[in-house]
Amino acid sequence: MNNLQLMRTQVLQQIQQACQLAQREPNTVQLLAVSKTHPSEALREMYVTGQRAFGENYLQEALDKMQALSDLEIEWHFIGHVQRNKTKHLAEKFAWVHGVDRLIIAERLSNQRDAQQAPLNICLQVNIDSQDTKDGCQPSEVAELVRQISQLPHLKLRGLMVIPAPNHPQAFQDAKQLFDAVKTQHAQPEDWDTLSMGMSGDLNAAIAAGSTMVRIGTALFGARDYSQA
């Protein structure tokens, strides 16, 4: 087994064990491979091991990789901060955008999504533990944003995305509680199926609390070297 295959196998086993501990079915948690800063050859190698969903944070880097890997059937997720002037590329090129936290961003993504394409999958990013950051809406804003965004025609509002501060497992439980509570506000509650939380250092706690999609970079690809990015 090559190195990336071994790392992916270990991560999948960790997910399985966390599910077992939480008495959840292993197939209720998806693995998103976070590939920012890693070259397209590493993604190709990971793809060969069976991985299909990849998450990128930086638009230009992602567009370059899409071109280099256009022969593969990759499901591309954008997990970075969404800038208002970048929504067109996101709407055209990605299958998922996780970092939506304002109505204007969602409206732009819906307007710019080609009606011939499948609806763009969206997660609403919530600042669940009141961090000092501009990213993520407040928990108190979620209900109204869900009501509005779930009516936009070319989007499918799938759930919530959180990035809590490290060592703060209560934040995952708060996110799960919020996720369950807003399901009833969704215009299409059956679409509301995704709780995007958990990274390399905290996937066990995230899965214990109810994550359905863990976003894993370091544990899959090794440490990131930003000087190469």
Ligand SMILES: *Cc1c(COP(=O)(O)O)cnc(C)c1O
């Ligand atoms: C980089 C990143 C990850 C992956 O982090 P690791 O600790 O390397 O697993 C997950 N989610 C987001 C939003 C990220 O930016």
